[in-house]
Amino acid sequence: MTAVGVTALRAGPVSLRIDRRALATALILVSLIATLALWSISVGEFPVPLADVISHLRGDPSPDSEYIIGRLRLPRVLTGVLVGASFGLSGAVVQSLTRNPLGSPDVLGLDAGAAVGAVFVIVFLNGSGAAVAGGAVVGGMATAVLIYLAGGRGRVAATRLVLVGIGVGAVARAGVELMLTRAASFEIQRAMVWLTGSLNGRSWVHVRSVALAMIVLVPLIMLGQRRLATLEFGDDVAAGLGVPLGRTRSSLLLAAVALTAVAVAAAGPIGFVALIAPPIARRLVRGATVALATSALVGALLVVAADLAARRAFAPTELPVGLMTAAIGAPYLLWLIQRRLGGRP
Amino acid sequence: MTRTTGLLGLGLLVAIGASLAFGARSVDPATVLDAVFAPDADSADHVVIRELRWPRTLLGILAGAALAVAGAVTQAITRNPLGDPGVLGINAGAALAVVSAIAVFDLEVIGDMVWFGFGGAALATVAVYVLGASALGPVSVVRLTLAGAALSALLVSLTGAVALLDNAALDRFRFWVVGSLADRGTAVVPQIVVPIVLGLVAAWLLARPLDGMALGEDVAVTLGIRPAGIRLAALAIVATLAGAAVAAVGPIAFVGLVAPHAMRSVVGTDHRRLLPASALVGAQLLIACDVAARLVLRPAELRVGIVTAAIGGPVFVLVARRSQALSAA
Secondary structure, eight states, rough: OOOOEEEEETTTTTEEEEHHHHHHHHHHHHHHHHHHHHHHHHHHSSOHHHHHHHHTTTTTTOHHHHHHHIIIIIIHHHHHHHHHHHHHHHHHHHHHHOTTTTTOOOTTTTTHHHHHHHHHHHHHHHHOOHHHHHHHHHHHHHHHHHHHHHHHHTTHHHHHHHHHHOOOOHHHHHHHHHHHOOSSSSHHHHHHHHHOOOOTTEEEEEEEHHHHHHHHHHHHHHTTHHHHHHTTTTTHHHHHOOOOHHHHHHHHHHHHHHHHHHHHHHOOOOOTTTHHHHHHHHHHHSSSSSSSSHHHHHHHHHHHHHHHEEEOOOOTSSSOHHHHHHHHHHHHHHHHHHHHHHTTT | HHHHHHHHHHHHHHHHHHHOOOOOSSHHHHHHHHHHOOOTTOOOOHHHHIIIIIHHHHHHHHHHHHHHHHHHHHHHHHTOTTTOTTTTTTHHHHHHHHHHHHHHHOSSSSSHHHHHHHHHHHHHHHHHHHEEEESSSSOHHHHHHHHHHHHHHHHHHHHHHHHHHHHHHHHHHHHHTTTOTTOHHHHHHHHHHHHHHHHHHHHHHHHHHHHHHTTTTTHHHHHHHHHOOOOOOOHHHHHHHHHHHHHHHHHSSSSSHHHHHHHHHHHHHHHHHHHHHHHHHHHHHHHHHHHHHHTTTSSSSSOOHHHHHHHHHHHHHHHHHHSSSSOOO
């Protein structure tokens, strides 16, 4: 039996369910991301013709493109793609787990917590690269545990979680600022830009760290997609269908938080991507349930597009990408509040 | 009640004394008293106290009282225990107005910036209320808080864009936005003292109707209160108080949240007591935080907004956990 719009591939005991609409959406999103990425690499203060970009990517760099593309723009765009995908994916997981479109890592203050960890490592331990990412993961995890403990359980938990998250986020941001004032070497303006989320000056180090984390975490999360979808029917139904509730929930949540934290360590807390990517993805595939892969692609597209806009809108001044995503995401959040919580006291 | 008033007054005096005595250059209590009652223009200590620390302390008293009463009034009319000018995005509105004014009109003096901060705060108050209020009934806690958070995020990002696009604006804006009481008392106190005193008096006159509003609109109507009129008056008061305070000292969050909550458990929910008590405690709290901000990194100073956030954030979380009203959303 095959559901409408689903193709099943079978090879012996292995079968793969393919949603045709999701597949088509994914192909369109990937080509959009590729187009915007190429465009983003080609434009800038020193424009590089598209033909040169393509020949560089095919392994035939010219002396100019070697530096501008190889050292500056390619790692920037790749960091944007990976970070955007991470935010989109972890946003989808956390929103699905909290069963609340507001329960995304950035609204819950997990980004801010990860930033505390990252800045602590930078300022007090003089760390860089993997150490910063590690600090971010520890900070994000600690914040998640804190919010979970403070948010409590029960029917109102999801809403309360959001409010607790706002409070925890405020404290975390104060903590980041406190540490920054103690750091003489860390230039305040650069820190401010990082704290809004920026892809400026990203290098291959950042690409590698996010890519490594994704290689480990993404398969883990994708394997959980089935269980996540089952969880959306409610705990009782999921338990009845044989899903180990506690283990599924905690492992997925930890993976999502780790992914967010690594992305924050690489590009700063780029707000609202994790909030808006999953609902857009859901709409695109018209699915009744969580769309993980599509969310990741939408997240990547959002960040690459926002970064391109932030670089070019007021050229030659480049704005941090986080400003752009906030300018898109905050009105969405306001709209969501109007719709979801409308009319009820 | 009288004992509470006495304790609060004593606390405020102690806080003022500490604020005059401590800092990069600490002064012993006897010298502080001398500087207040028998000033000597040749003594460096006296000059520091009279010219720097006194205006700073006065600013702290005014802004702290204004923020606390603004928070108490917001909490009453929205029946929202999480009401606070910082949480609701009013600070962010003032910040955007100030940075835009610096960029457009090329302002240099902090005294000129105050008026724009004032306007921005008023606009943000109206905006967050319109966005967070539902057309049908009383305001939902979650909705208003989230609307505030979203509005803040939007306004902060716009502020960042303006500041980064205009380097001169960024430099001058940074001075305002650090949320500090330092080095600005003499310039801004004369400008904010009238709106803040008027706002405090108006809030006190509104205490009775606020008691009614806090019981819910249906009860308020049966008590002969017209909710729409009271709400409008209360919004005007919040915009005045929060606007003046934020415009003068920069974005300082959580004083408006903490002070009324602390006082409700001491003097009860009667606004004729709660409002003055909150004002006294708010003034104390902000001055004490400012003293702490001076001492933590001595001789450098921390911005006072960091200290209030570090204290207020956990209080916010506690209130959010306890709040019964959340089950409705």
